[in-house]
Every structure is written in C-alpha cells, then in structure tokens.
Amino acid sequence: MVVAGVLTGLVYGLMALGLSVIFGVVRVVNFAHGEMMTIAMYAATILFAALNVDPFLAVLPIAAAFFVFGYALQKGFINPFITRPEHSQFMLLVAVAIIMVNGLLMVFGPDARNVQTDYQLESFEVGKVLVDKARLYAAGLAVLTAAGLFSFFRFTLTGKAIRACADNYLGAKVVGLNVKHLYAFTFGLGSICVAVAGCAMVVLVDVTPGLGPYYTLLAFVIVIVGGLGSMGGALLGGVLIGVSEALAGLYIVPSAKSMFSFGLLILVLLFRPQGLLGRKA
C-alpha cells in the first residue's frame, strides 16, 4: 500500500511541481492547472485511439504542444495581468479553467474515456510486495521529468536566468534579462510538467472533464503542504498525500481517504504555514 501510495504520489507531485514552478517564478497562481492536465489526458486517449500510441510515447508530442500552449497563454493572456491586482489574475485563470472544462464537455461529452494497454493489468513481484507496472512506469516518468527540470534550473543559463527573475524581478530587468519571455518560458515548462503528469495519470485512471477542478484542488493541497514555490516540496507533498490517502484508506475508511489529505493540509497550515520545505516570506 505504501509503495502504491508513493508511486501515485510522485505523479501527483509532478503535476503540483508545474504549479509550484509557475508560482515560484511568475507569481501567478494557475487556477487552470488541473484542467490543463485533463486536456493532456484527453490528448493521450485520442492518440491512443487514433494511432495506437502508448501514452508513455505520446508524452513527447503532447509535452511539446503544451510548452507552446503554455508559452502562448502566458505571453498573450497572463503577462498583461502581471502588474494588475491579484484578484484580476485569479479571475482570468478561473475563467480559463471554466472555458476548458466546458470545452471538453462540448467536445468529448461527460463520459469517461481511457486507454487500455497490456501492462495495465500486470504487476512485478518484489518479495512479498506486488508493484503495479503501470504505476511504476508512471512514477518513473515523473521522477525523470522532475530530475530534468531540476537539472535545467541548476545547470543551464536559461534556467539560471529564470531563477534570477524569481529571486529579484527588478534586478533581473536591470541586468537586461527579457523577463516577459522568461516568464512565458517558465509557464511553458510548468505546462510540460502538467502534460507529462497527464500522460502518466491516464494509464492509472479514466478521464472525464470533471476531473480538472479535482486535480487543481489536489495540486493546491500538495504545494501548500510541500511549500509554495519549492520544487522539492511539491514532490514531497505529492508523496505525502499519496501515502496518507493509502494508509488512511487501509486503516480507517477507504471512502474517507480524501479527508486525510485535507487533515494533513490543516496541520501544516497550523504548525508550518510556509509548507514543509517552503521558505518564510
């Protein structure tokens, strides 16, 4: 159970990582995060149904498309709102989220869609522990993507420039960085996280348009538990939520497992408001 919780939590963590990266740099809370992930899941089901492309292979085109989409969204819609009051930004992204959900409903209807691959019903046996193959692959993909993102921010010039923007907006402008381009680039990177998480998640659960708001909420819970703006915190938060749900379901009542995610959230807000790995404001 713990293993399953950790593996699912890593995929949750990758999704939340996108949210954390976007907020950490652009300082905009992406209220359409879960909805974007749902779109990625639908894209994976379409590629699977039309071309029989495995969701783990579909990651590449979908991530590329999401980068372009994220970049354009930030550049075209969100950048003009950067200097406006926060409630304007919130409403903009809430509106985007609602449009996405309703768009999905119009195009795909409310019924669940899924992909069916051979390995979804298989599992590895490690001693007495059974590890679900699909879940392991999904978690592996999440870890690889997160490692790639960490490396990008640590070792590349663009990554360092983005971190500079996050640390000191004015300073970054003074030294001549193209902040708006870097913001859009960051939103694109966050969108890649969402796309990869969506492709990984679609082998674990069926997708419906209604999933979007649920995942947005889940991403918020994770980043608040882990620490808003902290990349490591997002992954840790994801794993903690995954494990807490699994253990609560096992030892208390499965139908009340989500309640424990929110219980954990309240505890963190009470005793460590900045999140487990977050920095104090």
Next chain:
Amino acid sequence: MKRRQFTQAAAALAAASAFSPFGIVRAQSQKLKVGVILPRSGHLSFIGQSCQKGADLAPGVIKEMLGVDIELMNADFESNVDTARTRAERLIQEGAHVLVGPFESGAAAAIAQVAEQRGIPFVINIAAAPQITEQGYKYVFRNFQTAIDIVRNGLVLMGDLFQATNTVPRTAVFMHVNDTFGQAMARGIGALFPKQSHLPFKIVDTISYDPTARDLTVEVSKAKASNADFVMLVSRLNDAVLLRREMVKQRWNPMGIVSPGSPGMYEEQYFKALGKLSEHSISNVPWYNPNAKLTKVVEKAFLKQNPKDKLDFHGLNVGFTFEALLVAADAFKRARSTDPKTLRDAIAQTNITEKMSLGGPIKFNAKGQVEGIGSACVQNLKGLPTVVLPKEAAAAKPVFPAPYYKKS
C-alpha cells in the same frame, strides 16, 4: 368569419362537449406525454442509455398492444441528483403528464418530492432505496424490488448457489458503493444477514467506497488482506470494472464475486471493458423472464431498433423501463384522461399480468410498491449474462468457485 358563423361554430363545439363522452374524446385525441428521466451521461451513463432503449421502443409496442399514443419527453439527469430534480420540474412545466425513471435511488427520491409537490404521477423503473415508497407519497409508484427485497432474494439465491455447486465458503468481504442505493443495500445486509442461518459464511470485513472512485487500489488491498473466500459486491458499473481490474493487478483470486443484488456485472460495458476477465461474475438480481410472451414482443422491437445489440445485456434495464411506461399507458387507457389525479387513481388500480419481469402481476400496494417481483442468479458465462438459478429458469449450470480461484 362572420358573427353568425362564429356563434354557430361555438354552439356546435359546446354541443359536442356536452353530449360526447368527454373522457373518451380526450383520450382518443390526446397523447400521453411521458417525461423519461435517465442518467444518459455521467458515471451511470451506460446503464442510463441501456434503460433509454427500453423507453425508445415503448411507444410502438404499446400502440400495438393498447392502442394508446405515447409521446416521450426525454431528459438526461447526468448522474446528478440535483440535475434530476430540475429536469423533473422542467418536464412538468413543459407538459409531461407522468414521469418515468430514473434508475438511481438518490435521483428517484428527488424526483419523487417534485412529483408529489406538483401532483404528477411518477412511475419508477429502477431504484431500490426502501424509503422512496415509505414517505406516504400519493403520486409515486415503483415496479421494482426494494433494497430489502433484493437482499432477501439475493441471499436466498446465494444459499442455493452454494448448494447447487457443493461449495462451502466460510468467509466473505462485503464491498459496497456508498451512494443512496449502496447504503440502503448495506442496511439490508446488516438487518437480514444475521438471520440467514442457512448461509455457511460470515462477513469478515465491510468496505464502502465512492461509486465515482477513480482508483480502488486501497479498497482492493484491504479486501485482499481480509483473506476472504469470496467478494460480496454491491456496485455500479464503472467501479465494478475498476475493482475487477484491480483484483487482477493485485493477483487476488478468491472463489468469485457474487452480488446480492446490484447493477454492474451483467452490463454490456462490463463485458466489453474486461473481456475474459468478466467471466464467472455472479449477480443475484431482479431479472426478466426470457420465455414470457411480452419478452418476445419487446425483444423483436428491441432488435429492430438496435440490430447490433443483444437483449441479454439490456433485459433488466429495458424490461423494467418498458414496464414503467406500460403502467402509465395502461392507466391512461383506463382513465381516458391525462388529468393527474385521475391518472394517479388509475395507476393505483393497475393489475398487469402479462409482463416481462419475473414474479407476480404488477399491482401496487397502498404505498405504491409492487410486491412479489422475482430475482434470478445471473452468471457471466461465455460472454453473456446467463440465468443459472432458479433451476426452472436456468439456461446453464452455475460455476463456483470460478476457475481462476487460487486457495491462499
């Protein structure tokens, strides 16, 4: 038109109204508008669409049977109780004379409130929560077993199953959805199971879960940990598919899955989604009589409208939905009126013996409930839901434990 012509026309109309048998004129000239509320989308969509097939064929068959014209006013409640309430209100506003549906107990309870408030008859096709017909409603009628009846019949059939297969399972894990229907079934099991001395097993764990759950890993792990001999399952459709898949992933092979009475495992989508994994699942449910005269008539119409489908997968949903419309049409024919009160009184006097479902005639008691509806033990065999018990209706012998069973 001149004034004299107008006066003559008005006088003729008045005379026609005064001297004609008023009801007959209305009944012959009017159609019965039936508001059919079903979950054609959302997590119950596959079952809702299956029920809709029963509604769609009803006008033609009923016209031939009774000579009554029915106009369907279809509404999708999207598997959402609040939407069911608003759809019911809208249908009444748009002129529905009677409401039929909705497959789901929570929605049925909501529609029942609206129907009672507005004084419009409501005939439930499928919904089992007992409280729906325990509220003293005057306009609510149900031609389906209550959860208590389903459980009672289901447990009797379970005993028959073990006897017929010479098996003695000692333990069961009871898994159920936690919606209105699932809770009602759980209460039924809680009340009736301790009194069933003929059953050889005890329930070692009870696990409830959300019918819209996206992942049942935790639930199945917990059930597996109980080391029970078999799973007693009260499910919907999507969760039944998830659960069976998860059992395979977790390499858990108990003696089988036996439902004491719930949808899911006999539905076409269960077979389509799971392929061979759908085999040997057992559902003890209110079922249709394949040999009934009415079944043959309905099957002919069903195959005409759905040439690629088989009634085997839709028999329960189509049968009870068709019968609900038949109740309304039969009452309309006798009442000769669409007046809600007259129609309601006529429904209360229903006595239909020529029916599709197993059991006695469709006859409502003072609470608006039909008693004596029969159940069958239906097992998935060779890709079809097949009646295996009671023996007189069986098309094959039951297989239990399932061939995949591995003693742990």
